[in-house]
Amino acid sequence: MNVFLSKTAVDFFIAFGVVIGGALLAGVGSVLVLQAPGTVMLETAAKLKIWAIVAAVGGTIDPMRVIESNMLEGHLSPVVQQVSIIITAFLGAHMGTELIKMICGEVL
Template structure:
């Protein structure tokens, strides 16, 4: 399998796991705090979405620097790859958020 597909797949699943795991654990914690789990899970999933993308792409500003430096130098392929990795991470976070919304649909 190519480097691009394996990195894109990992970015998707890392972002998915951050949102899904964070929302599920927030739901468990809300039970101990006597709060409504579905509401806490939905709120947590929405708030974690951007952080899941950041975590999936490396947790720093380096991917943005790669995009900027490659576009400035006229190399579009590495910049396009970084943008695609960010899009895959967004897709993973979004799918997890929608799944949490679906799971909590009847409870809110």
């Protein structure tokens, strides 16, 4: 169980970091090309959200295969673990997006 919790925590922070890092660097780039950084950061955070989840879970179709094969065989524990990893990655990406909204001054 300890390995599962550590993987879940790492996936959360990977998704969070992808959104935060991408949006902040997009803001820096927008300043260099004389665009409004807040708008660019908000758009980038929204676009990166799904890709942050994909990056956190491994970027392949393997988690879906684990879910499919174990569900068909009746093994629900690996299915629950994979689904919770995906949900945790989503929460990390969503929290990163909400933090960017706070930084840019958008009301939550």
